[in-house]
Amino acid sequence: MLNYGISWGDCPSGCIWNYGWDFTIYEDCSLQSxxxxxxxxxRPIASVENLINYNANPIFYPNPxxxxxxxxxxPQSTIVILDLQGKILQSKLSQEGKxxxxxxxxxxxxxxxxxxxxxxxxxxxxxxxx
Numbered sequence: 001m002l003n004y005g006i007s008w009g010d011c012p013s014g015c016i017w018n019y020g021w022d023f024t025i026y027e028d029c030s031l032q033s034x035x036x037x038x039x040x041x042x043r044p045i046a047s048v049e050n051l052i053n054y055n056a057n058p059i060f061y062p063n064p065x066x067x068x069x070x071x072x073x074x075p076q077s078t079i080v081i082l083d084l085q086g087k088i089l090q091s092k093l094s095q096e097g098k099x100x101x102x103x104x105x106x107x108x109x110x111x112x113x114x115x116x117x118x119x120x121x122x123x124x125x126x127x128x129x130x
Contacts, residue, residue, distance in 0.1 A: 027084070027110075027126075058115050064128035067104040069113075072097060076118040081111055103129050 059072040071079055073094045081090040081101065089111070092101060103111070106129045115123045 058113055058123040058125040060113055060125065060127060064130045065103055066130050068100050068102055069127060071099050071101060071113060071115065073099060073115050074117045078116045080114045080116075081106075082114060083111060084109075103127075 060069050062069065071094070073079060075094060075096060077094045079092045079094055079099055079101065080088055081103065082088055089106065090101060090103075092099060108129055110126055110128055112124055112126050
């Protein structure tokens with residue numbers, strides 16, 4: 001679960017107006033708006049898929065993994081491994097259609113793989129490190 005808060009206003013000039021929005025993203029990629037304040041119109045967002053240019057599920061294996069994972073991508077894609085809090089743990093630029101990443105140093109648990117192609121298409125999947 002990832003919690004975010006966004007606020008904006010004119011605070012440098014004395015905080016005459018200020019708006020805010022808090023939301024939570026869950027492990028299944030659903031999104032819940034926790035609070036919205038001020039005179040703002042928020043259109044409902046059904047899931048994280050609306051926040052990113054989401055393509056299909058990424059292909060990576062083995063899953064679960066104990067060491068090396070192979071990730072299939074378009075060439076020149078950025079591959080990022082994140083923990084459940086969204087912290088970037090590893091990052092790599094793919095050169096070919098398949099890229100290997102060593103996850104053996106990660107603790108056992110669930111992680112995300114985020115792949116962003118050079119044209120901005122983003123894929124997110126999760127894997128388990130054993």
